[in-house]
Amino acid sequence: MAVKTYLQAISDALRDEMRRDKRVFVIGEDVGVYGGAFKVTKDFQQEFGPWRVIDAPLSETAIVGGCTGAAIMGMRPVAEMQFADFISCAWDQLVTVAAKQHYRAGTPVPIVVRLPSGGGFSGGPFHSQNPESSFAHIPGLKIACPATPADAKGLLLSAIEDPNPVLYFEHKHLYRRIKDEVPDERYTIPFGEARIHREGDDVTLVTWGAMVYTADEAAKQLEGELSVEIIDLRTIAPWDRETVLESVAKTSKALVLHEDTQTAGFGAEIMATIMEEAFEDLDAPVKRVTAPDTPVPFAPPLEKWFLPQVEDVVAGLKDLAEY
Amino acid sequence: MAVKTYLQAISDALRDEMRRDKRVFVIGEDVGVYGGAFKVTKDFQQEFGPWRVIDAPLSETAIVGGCTGAAIMGMRPVAEMQFADFISCAWDQLVTVAAKQHYRAGTPVPIVVRLPSGGGFSGGPFHSQNPESSFAHIPGLKIACPATPADAKGLLLSAIEDPNPVLYFEHKHLYRRIKDEVPDERYTIPFGEARIHREGDDVTLVTWGAMVYTADEAAKQLEGELSVEIIDLRTIAPWDRETVLESVAKTSKALVLHEDTQTAGFGAEIMATIMEEAFEDLDAPVKRVTAPDTPVPFAPPLEKWFLPQVEDVVAGLKDLAEY
Amino acid sequence: MAIAREAEPVSSIKETKEAGLDREDLLGIYRNLILTRGIEERGHILYKQGKIPGSFYTGRGNEAAAVGVATAMRPEDVGTPLHRDMGVHVVRGVEPWRMFAQFMGRVDGPTRGRDGNVHMADDRLGLIAMVSHLPAMLPVAVGAALAFRIRDEKRVAIGWFGEGASARGDTHESMNMAGVRRLPVVFICDNNQWAYSTPTHLEFACETIADRAQAYGFDGVVVDGTDVLAVYREAKRAIEKAREGGGPTLIECLTLRMEGHAVHDDAFYVPKEMFEEWAKRDPLERFRTWLRDNADFTDEEEGEISEQVKKLLNDAIRKADESPLPEPEGEVDAVYATPEELETPHHK
Amino acid sequence: MAIAREAEPVSSIKETKEAGLDREDLLGIYRNLILTRGIEERGHILYKQGKIPGSFYTGRGNEAAAVGVATAMRPEDVGTPLHRDMGVHVVRGVEPWRMFAQFMGRVDGPTRGRDGNVHMADDRLGLIAMVSHLPAMLPVAVGAALAFRIRDEKRVAIGWFGEGASARGDTHESMNMAGVRRLPVVFICDNNQWAYSTPTHLEFACETIADRAQAYGFDGVVVDGTDVLAVYREAKRAIEKAREGGGPTLIECLTLRMEGHAVHDDAFYVPKEMFEEWAKRDPLERFRTWLRDNADFTDEEEGEISEQVKKLLNDAIRKADESPLPEPEGEVDAVYATPEELETPHHK
Ligand SMILES: Cc1ncc(C[n+]2csc(CCOP(=O)(O)OP(=O)(O)O)c2C)c(N)n1
Ligand SMILES: Cc1ncc(C[n+]2csc(CCOP(=O)(O)OP(=O)(O)O)c2C)c(N)n1
Numbered sequence A, B: 001m002a003v004k005t006y007l008q009a010i011s012d013a014l015r016d017e018m019r020r021d022k023r024v025f026v027i028g029e030d031v032g033v034y035g036g037a038f039k040v041t042k043d044f045q046q047e048f049g050p051w052r053v054i055d056a057p058l059s060e061t062a063i064v065g066g067c068t069g070a071a072i073m074g075m076r077p078v079a080e081m082q083f084a085d086f087i088s089c090a091w092d093q094l095v096t097v098a099a100k101q102h103y104r105a106g107t108p109v110p111i112v113v114r115l116p117s118g119g120g121f122s123g124g125p126f127h128s129q130n131p132e133s134s135f136a137h138i139p140g141l142k143i144a145c146p147a148t149p150a151d152a153k154g155l156l157l158s159a160i161e162d163p164n165p166v167l168y169f170e171h172k173h174l175y176r177r178i179k180d181e182v183p184d185e186r187y188t189i190p191f192g193e194a195r196i197h198r199e200g201d202d203v204t205l206v207t208w209g210a211m212v213y214t215a216d217e218a219a220k221q222l223e224g225e226l227s228v229e230i231i232d233l234r235t236i237a238p239w240d241r242e243t244v245l246e247s248v249a250k251t252s253k254a255l256v257l258h259e260d261t262q263t264a265g266f267g268a269e270i271m272a273t274i275m276e277e278a279f280e281d282l283d284a285p286v287k288r289v290t291a292p293d294t295p296v297p298f299a300p301p302l303e304k305w306f307l308p309q310v311e312d313v314v315a316g317l318k319d320l321a322e323y
Numbered sequence C, D: 001m002a003i004a005r006e007a008e009p010v011s012s013i014k015e016t017k018e019a020g021l022d023r024e025d026l027l028g029i030y031r032n033l034i035l036t037r038g039i040e041e042r043g044h045i046l047y048k049q050g051k052i053p054g055s056f057y058t059g060r061g062n063e064a065a066a067v068g069v070a071t072a073m074r075p076e077d078v079g080t081p082l083h084r085d086m087g088v089h090v091v092r093g094v095e096p097w098r099m100f101a102q103f104m105g106r107v108d109g110p111t112r113g114r115d116g117n118v119h120m121a122d123d124r125l126g127l128i129a130m131v132s133h134l135p136a137m138l139p140v141a142v143g144a145a146l147a148f149r150i151r152d153e154k155r156v157a158i159g160w161f162g163e164g165a166s167a168r169g170d171t172h173e174s175m176n177m178a179g180v181r182r183l184p185v186v187f188i189c190d191n192n193q194w195a196y197s198t199p200t201h202l203e204f205a206c207e208t209i210a211d212r213a214q215a216y217g218f219d220g221v222v223v224d225g226t227d228v229l230a231v232y233r234e235a236k237r238a239i240e241k242a243r244e245g246g247g248p249t250l251i252e253c254l255t256l257r258m259e260g261h262a263v264h265d266d267a268f269y270v271p272k273e274m275f276e277e278w279a280k281r282d283p284l285e286r287f288r289t290w291l292r293d294n295a296d297f298t299d300e301e302e303g304e305i306s307e308q309v310k311k312l313l314n315d316a317i318r319k320a321d322e323s324p325l326p327e328p329e330g331e332v333d334a335v336y337a338t339p340e341e342l343e344t345p346h347h348k
């Protein structure tokens, strides 16, 4: 079992799968010679050649639509958006074609779109977004947001195996900051199964992606004072309602944390579901800690204000404890 | 005060505003010679000429982006999507440019995009959608969903006056089915002010658009048995939290009804907010009645199953009453 | 300055022989043209009888373009036909009764009532079901061609779009990527001169859509879309060229949409003279005359074919009408594919 | 077959006179070139000093293209310059210290720290702030031109895009609509031969981007983007043609991106020879030489200008550095515009 960065785990998993399965190919802007803006596919083109590691023109629609066509012809395309923000240029292909083709025509569309997402390094309004909530509303799409290197590997392989279109969000802020053990053998992690990141009895904290670490830090600060159960959803479409509801049944209090903006964000869906399914269990209203409803600001003080901070989570947890 | 159809109210309001304000122009596919797929701009081109009623090429991106540029130059563009479904082709222009320009650069983008939306006549997956929830998550956009002819007029004029990008959803199923009195004089209805469609004491029902009539029918059926307060939000971005919370404080029970699909739909935001702000007022979990998580099916029995029916609302209200 | 080549009409039977069509094939083409129009005419009647929910579209005037191109495809080729291309489904072998079931939203329609109109396809026939959003299927066709290129298969993808849809970004991104990678794809523009009510001069400012091919580094051809043999010849050339690694071709089939945009539209905005002029060039009439003049097509043969087709349609409508409307069952589950569904030959 | 016209270089002072530039103007152009590069060079240093958060982009090699086009604009014209077009902001009169404040994310940057890099513009200078998504500002430029056309104003909009962004649908929809409506817009393609690490042959399959103009019914011109006077002349022609109702023009300015895509990129994928070859055609050197040969440009003048610019930059950086980082205040309110903000001349 080797220790790898989050980025390395993704890169190695993808390379191994391409060695194992000839149907898998990579396409995106600068993924070949350059190895991708974040070097996830570094040296892939040397190994797999220009037709399995394809440097595409600046054409998100043709990239995603092209993957859809290739997938229908039996390939397993893995597209890379240079930044998750640019997926907005392929919105129509995803929601109109890929997401609806199976319900309408019974045609599976096994594509994966890799989306380097998230803020924390002054990327500004167009290189820092977490657009997962917008897609979580679209029936037909699946969405993964791994937080750990091991999950990054297992979820990527599940995404490639999955017969449906999968949006795979990889958080840029975790790429090189997070190192952890990754099993060497091939394994998949099923979609819709959350990971209990930390066990606890007093409050349930539901989150995913980079916020898992913010949550963890907050829980550590409250150790002794408050016992926090952190649930890392890992995938938000589908998402693991059962695990969340079981935890809430135990703790009677919950906080939802996400880096995306608040209004009509996916946190609202989790809260709505907890209310529907666990109202009687609740000793306090479920709390939200999220980014405010603005674009992601560029200047460090503004971005810090925008991104949920450990203090914000600690404060939210304390409020709940005292409720 | 004249009685008008919902469609006539929109058409007349737009025509009057174009007479009053030279900056207002209309652009869209087939809006000129043909008068629009639903004839909302019938005969407009004769009166205002081809440069204020512009037949555009089949180019949603250029239409919406073009409106953005024209608005920045001082015009008041009103774009028509032939069907709301096709706004997916202008997603990027709306969320990336129009929605963020003011926060980033301080540039107001006063555009209106008219979106004939909704199902009920076997339009199938691509001529029946209610995509408002996807946009409600994007800071910088405003969203109106009028239910009555009078609101259709007042909200359209507010939308045109508004210095921000406004998505104006007009429900196709109301176009000719709904007739009501519309004041002759010019008036606006402020965004973020709900309309109490029907007063009641036992349950609060929050909805908008065509579902207002479904809610009304359900409330009628329960008359005597249950007193339902129906709140027509009229705009969902911004939305009238105060009115909803006041009502819930009174009724202690609430049902959210929308025609859009359920998961991460705007109903979830309303439920999350009620939980956050009125948890102590609640005698029961807020209920959701929405479309299921599928594309809009074509065949009448399937579409009937998909669209929230009066029975579904009645059942939901009874559950709440008995809770 | 026109850049695209203008295809000459097909004159002699000799030419068709060279193009690989024997007399049987020619009669088959005729039958497919008749059947294509028959399906749409019957559909129109069914609509008027209230048996078809929603709206209804026909490809009247476009039959030769659709049949001509589809006839030039090989079984292993794939395509993304649109709402004027019923002829493609017919040539590829869709069973008419399934088509009618589709129109009527019945369980035996290829989409089992989940979608309507020609928003369907039988993927076992190498066709991919269209979406309404135009021309969102072009990138998909290009992607199919990309798969063929990656696997070094000698297969070709055909992508259809209307001259109106040529204005959308999808058209551009698709052709640009196909040109850059010289993919085995042929783009077919059904230029029926109207996009709903919008005339071509408000859709594009170049002479022909085919002229745009050069902007993507491949050839463009304009062909008379009412001449099924000329369409066939040009499509054959382009498809085989693509198969041999010659890259994409853009073929513009010029015709007129002979009815309104859909059943509700009386096309008041189309000049009468235009309809009259193009009525003289009815694709079916043209080919029938050609067969008489060049292939001693007899009254008996003609009668036989129209009888066959009539019977086929009558039976098809009867059978389709026996198909029930769908009950909602497993609708939510149907949104997502299951792993088992990938256990198909081309997903292995 | 090349379709676009290839613009010839500017030879004599006589020509520039005809183009409406007197010696003062020429020295002004020179100064703007120096200032443009100066701002970006200093920015780069500030970045290395850790004073600029995020990333940093320069337009080295593109200065003449940007300055040449902007110089041809009239005050009432508007534009949507991109990340290689600092020269446009300079010519339109942005205060350098505000630019540095922008880079450093300070409150006195035009976006007050809400956005970074050249993602800014001063609309009082007739510029519209770019977004990252390329080339999403082209439809916006076309919309500005549409407003001018609707109001019958003799104003022109200029839309910039890179040769890589030419692949996106926005480029196509914008040019198609502009061509169909013959709008007063000029499209400027900064062809610096690379899209991040992607070479032109993987971006497009036609000879030149300018060749595509004919697909939209207007003229295309390829001009040497390192020849500021040739760029100016072509831009002037196109802009005045548009102003007089002659419709759009697509001008492709050919140059080389002389640095990496951004500060983090060492451009290992660009052949050394390519850099060496184009280094010989440095836009500033070229114009300096031209001024010496054709306008008796003296050492004194040159020294004076570079002194001025150096001082300007020093003061600017000092002033910018005094500007505080923004505190979050009214961020949420700032998302939406207030009615009062429309009380501006052009919204009346
Ligand atoms: C993206 C998109 N916008 C609008 C529509 C509505 N619409 C349906 S058909 C049509 C006209 C299409 O014209 P053309 O491409 O020439 O095809 P034709 O119907 O003439 O065969 C329009 C505007 C659509 N289907 N897709
Ligand atoms: C829609 C979109 N996709 C991807 C990117 C990421 N990106 C930023 S610059 C760039 C290359 C652009 O090349 P070109 O258009 O030639 O402009 P240049 O940077 O060379 O001036 C890319 C891919 C983007 N900005 N927008």
Ligand SMILES: [Mg+2]
Pocket: C162, C163, C164, C190, C191, C192, C193, C194, C195, C196
């Ligand atoms: Mg057409």
Ligand SMILES: [Mg+2]
Pocket: D162, D163, D164, D190, D191, D192, D193, D194, D195, D196
């Ligand atoms: Mg470039």
